[in-house]
Amino acid sequence: MRLKIKHVIYCLFGFYTLMIYAFSELKTTPMPLIIPEGWPKPVYDFTKNPLTKEGFELGRQLFYDPILSRDSTISCASCHLQATGFTHVDHDLSHGIEGKVGTRNSMAIMNVAWSKNFMWDGGVNHLDMQPLAPLSSSVEMDEKLEQVIQKLSATKKYKKLFFNAFNDSLVSGQKILLAFSQFTLHLNSYNSKYDKYIRNEAGGDFTEQEKNGLQLFRKHCASCHTEPLFTNQNFEKNGLPVDPTLNDLGRFSITRLPVDSFKFKVPTLRNIQFTFPYMHDGRFKKLREVLNHYTETAALKTQIILSSNEKADIIAFLLTLTDNDFLFDKRFGFPRD
Amino acid sequence: MSVKSRILLFILSCFAYPATAQLSILPVFGDRTIAENTWYVSTKGDSVQFDNIRFYLSDMQFEMDDKTWIKDTVSAHLIDVFDPASLHITTQKIDLKRLKTIHFNLGIDSLTNVSGALGGDLDPQKGMYWAWQSGYINLKIEGRSPRCKTRKNAFQYHIGGYLQPFYSMRKVELPVKNAGVNRNQGAIQQGVILNVDFSLFFGNLSIATQNSIMMPGKAAMQLADYSTSMFSIHATKN
Numbered sequence: 373m374r375l376k377i378k379h380v381i382y383c384l385f386g387f388y389t390l391m392i393y394a395f396s397e398l399k400t401t402p403m404p405l406i407i408p409e410g411w412p413k414p415v416y417d418f419t420k421n422p423l424t425k426e427g428f429e430l431g432r433q434l435f436y437d438p439i440l441s442r443d444s445t446i447s448c449a450s451c452h453l454q455a456t457g458f459t460h461v462d463h464d465l466s467h468g469i470e471g472k473v474g475t476r477n478s479m480a481i482m483n484v485a486w487s488k489n490f491m492w493d494g495g496v497n498h499l500d501m502q503p504l505a506p507l508s509s510s511v512e513m514d515e516k517l518e519q520v521i522q523k524l525s526a527t528k529k530y531k532k533l534f535f536n537a538f539n540d541s542l543v544s545g546q547k548i549l550l551a552f553s554q555f556t557l558h559l560n561s562y563n564s565k566y567d568k569y570i571r572n573e574a575g576g577d578f579t580e581q582e583k584n585g586l587q588l589f590r591k592h593c594a595s596c597h598t599e600p601l602f603t604n605q606n607f608e609k610n611g612l613p614v615d616p617t618l619n620d621l622g623r624f625s626i627t628r629l630p631v632d633s634f635k636f637k638v639p640t641l642r643n644i645q646f647t648f649p650y651m652h653d654g655r656f657k658k659l660r661e662v663l664n665h666y667t668e669t670a671a672l673k674t675q676i677i678l679s680s681n682e683k684a685d686i687i688a689f690l691l692t693l694t695d696n697d698f699l700f701d702k703r704f705g706f707p708r709d
Numbered sequence: 710m711s712v713k714s715r716i717l718l719f720i721l722s723c724f725a726y727p728a729t730a731q732l733s734i735l736p737v738f739g740d741r742t743i744a745e746n747t748w749y750v751s752t753k754g755d756s757v758q759f760d761n762i763r764f765y766l767s768d769m770q771f772e773m774d775d776k777t778w779i780k781d782t783v784s785a786h787l788i789d790v791f792d793p794a795s796l797h798i799t800t801q802k803i804d805l806k807r808l809k810t811i812h813f814n815l816g817i818d819s820l821t822n823v824s825g826a827l828g829g830d831l832d833p834q835k836g837m838y839w840a841w842q843s844g845y846i847n848l849k850i851e852g853r854s855p856r857c858k859t860r861k862n863a864f865q866y867h868i869g870g871y872l873q874p875f876y877s878m879r880k881v882e883l884p885v886k887n888a889g890v891n892r893n894q895g896a897i898q899q900g901v902i903l904n905v906d907f908s909l910f911f912g913n914l915s916i917a918t919q920n921s922i923m924m925p926g927k928a929a930m931q932l933a934d935y936s937t938s939m940f941s942i943h944a945t946k947n
Contacts, residue, residue, distance in 0.1 A: 420825060497843035500825035504833060504840035517834045545834030549826035626842055627872070628926060 399536065400424040405485055408562040409571070411600050414485035416499055416557060421550045423557060426536040429707075431555025433533060434548065436706050439523050441469055441513035448506070451478040454704050457643035458482065458559060464654030468512035475618050477654035480647045482561045482640055482698075488605050492636045492652045495626045499556065500549045517545045524548070559704060561642045562600075564695040570600075578692065584682075585689025592666075592676045593686070596638045602693065607635035611671025615653055622652070645694045659687050731900030732769075732798040732811075735943065736762065736790040739908040743790055751911040757864075759852040762790035762907070763837060764936075765817050765830070765845065767878075771803050772810040779803055785817060787830035787837060808885045811901065815936060816847025816878035822871035842924065844871050847878055848936055850910070857920040864916055868932050870925025877925060877933040883942045904943040910935050 403425045407414065421427075434440065438447040446468050451460040458481035460466040466478040476492050490496040496505055506512040507520065524530040525543045535541040537551060566586075568576025578586070589597075598604045607623040614620070614634065623632035636652045650656045656665065663683045666676050678686070698704075736742065738749040738757075748756050766788060769781035781800050789795045821831065822844050837846045846869040853862045870877040885901070913935040922928045 417825070491841075495842045496840075497823050498825040501833070501838075501840075501843050504838065508840040516836075518836070521834055544828060545832040546826045546828040549833070553826075628875070 399539070400426050403428055403558070405557055406560065406562075408560075408567070408600070411562075412486065415488050416485040416553070421500070421553055423554055424537065426533075427538075427551055427554035428558055430530075430533040430537040431551040431553070432704075432707055433530075434551060435555050439527075440507060440515060440520055442515045442519075443469065445469060446513050448503070449706065451506070451512075452481050454701075455699055456480075456646040457561070457699065459647045461646065461648065464649050466512075468506070468509065469514045472511035474509070474511050475620060476652050477649060479637075479639060480643065481556055481559050482642055483601055484559065485557050486601050486605075489637075493623050493626050494607060494637055499553050502556075503549060503552045517548070520548065521545065559698075561695040561698040563697040564642065565692040566689075567600075567695070569692065579688070581685050581688045582692055585685035585687070585692075588678070588682050588686050589689050592678065597641050602641040603638045606638055607632065608638055609633075609635050609671060610666075611669030612651060612655070612665065615655070618653060620653065641690060642693045643695055643699065645691050646699070659690060663687070732800055732903060733900055734788055734796045734798070734903050734905060736796070736905045736907065738911075739906065743907065745791055749908070751908055751914075751916075753912060753915075755854050755856045755911065755916050757852055757854045757911060757916070759790070759850070759907075761849060761851040764788050764815060764848040765837065766798075767814045767817055767821075769798075769800070769811070769813040771800075771808055772812060773804070774807045774809045783829075784821070785830050787835055805885075805901065808901070811883045811885060811903075811942065813881055814878050815881055815940070816869070816933070817845040817871070818878055819871040819876060821845070839867075839869060839924075844869050844925070847933070850907070854916050854920075856917045858917070859920055864920035865923060866932055867923045868929045868936065870929055872925070875925040875927070875930055877929050879933050879937045881937050881940050883940060885942050902943045904941045905939045906941070907939060909938045913938075 401424055403423050405414065405418065405423060435448045435452075438444045438450075440447060451466045451468070452458040453461065460478040464477060465473050465475060467473045479490075479492065484490075484499055487499065488494075490499065490502045491505065496502045504517065507515055507517065521543045524534075530543065531541040534543055534547060534551075537554075538547050540547075565576055565578075565582075568574070569578050569582075570576070590599075596604050596606070596608055612634075621633055623635040623637075624630070626632075644650075644659065648657055648659075650659070650662050656662050660683065663678065663686060666672070667678050667683075741747075741749065743749075743759060743762070745760070746758065748758050750756055764787075765785050767785035769783075769786075771779040771781075773779065779801065781798075783798075783800075786798050787795060817831070821827070826833070831845070837849065838844070839846060846867045848866070848868040850864075850866045852864060854864055855862055857864050868877055883903075910932075914932075919928065919932075922932060
């Protein structure tokens, strides 16, 4: 009987406390994703991770913080620099902790809300799970999620940031991953000269060469690099000879289906002016080399035939995919406080 | 867990407390309970010792003798053989006398595998998630055997994979009636005892050659098939 009375008292006390909490204001500020007109519906399910200013800010801090790596030397931004479309410029293979070199060229981070899977082989099945790969890779950050949680929990700064974003200062793997998505989902590029041309806006006047480049692009390239995202999100075999020093089987290593051998994810071409070197192993430094590969290879379903002038036109068009608003947006840069 | 949900849970538990049942997991190797730093001998004559055994039980459902089904409120439980707290699962009240069959999945279903960052026992911080090839590890068995000519004689089985044809989650269905005698009588006062006998897993295996399976594929599928035989209901009490 005494136990029951105790229970009732605890219940009432609990209920009272709950009411106080229920009516206390949630301090998060919604920050919904801007979906450009005419774009497809995003793949990401925002109902499970509603975007907020506070979540974005936490994700941004995490993105730029080397605390994530085992020896606090490498942050996400080490290989994903804003000014080059959030990728590692001028390295064929990206390098991480202690100067160790990986087996692929880092991918650009852009318009990820529309991506079904991630990495060159599509091994990561959801944006939320993407940070786990570089985090645990022995040649990138070489760190365990449990360790990151401990390190973040020991700082006042992150306790506060987690509280702001989730109304709870307790750090967890789930919250870290959701916060990363909050940041990267906003890394959207949709204000290039090409976009302005499509939208008939000021600054979108194409030269004759760029117009011709777009026509040629639509004829020869767009089946894989489909507008407006400039990727069909599929895995394709593009005829690159295998690099025997890497023997990268691509998508096959995930699906184990022979048909997927040497297939790699079709990357976006947005901001391609700055994302060099190109291809999954960064083997080409210049766009001209990429186009030469596509006209020389016999591996494509339909042979691409382009004159030298036509290649120049396509490259002129590709340069219209540069989006300086995105590359220099202060909200996406290193957080200076 | 947020302060708010903790309080809510507390209030709920005030009301729910008398109406729960226990499902206890009893990890054994043949007729011996599994403990750390202890040698066991498989039916194939292999000596084995365990450092880490963890697995997911998910989508648990209780089928009653009147054909009603009661669903567990928690979608997945991470069982750690060396963490006693994880060996007792509290479910909602069920009339054990009328319990006919227990259904659960060993591992995590494909939908959950593609649902992004989840919390609780499904938080990737639990170490049961693959980074380079997304997906949960359904069952992890790590240990040593002199039969394994590997570094430190280690064997490690990480069984997972959610994509066909290597979908390694397994459905388990255990009739409760005709249950055997509870070996651990007295230790567990109430509820269902789920016996997990790892000797049945190792009885199938050639650990000299199969000692490191860490990715989805044919080998993982075979081990997943072996793993379902480990489960049985040993006794129920009311």
